[in-house]
Amino acid sequence: MNYQIKASSLSNEDAVIHIKESNIDFGTTPKTAEISPNPAELFLGSFAACMLKNVERFSSMMKFTYSKATLEVNASRLENPPKMDNIIYNLTIYSDDKKLNIGLLKKNIEKFGTIYNTIKLSCNISGTIKTIENV
Incomplete structure (x- = not known):
């Protein structure tokens, strides 16, 4: 079995993991440290x-x-x-x-x-x- 995902981010903003038809937002900046998963x-x-x-x-x-x-x-x-x-x-x-x-x-x-x-x-x-x- 092999797996593949994609992820993307913009400078000074949070990031997203793209898996099949799902997008999972996650925190990469201090401004969302308390609300987004790290x-x-x-x-x-x-x-x-x-x-x-x-x-x-x-x-x-x-x-x-x-x-x-x-x-x-x-x-x-x-x-x-x-x-x-x-x-x-x-x-x-x-x-x-x-x-x-x-x-x-x-x-x-x-x-x-x-x-x-x-x-x-x-x-x-x-x-x-x-x-x-x-x-």
Whole structure:
């Protein structure tokens, strides 16, 4: 598999990532630092997208149903060298399905997630998966 994206920016303005038919704005200037995602947050967003895509993928393969999944990701950054040092996630799956095997799901996400596996080569990743029954 190969992937391709495009990105563009104007001097003293923010930037845009162009992916298929989507455009994702992100901040590159101090004036939008508090309102637009920065590159580090987009990086974590990619990690989150990988995990949530795999929840959907493995729900079919593992034959469980869920109504919703939410994910919180926190990371710390080293200054020297500048890099992500530690990522902690908390994944919550809303499901009443007794066939949902959280341990196996976590193992599959960690083994087969493309972004997950790329990141774990240079950064510590830890996290939890829990279920909440649908209301």
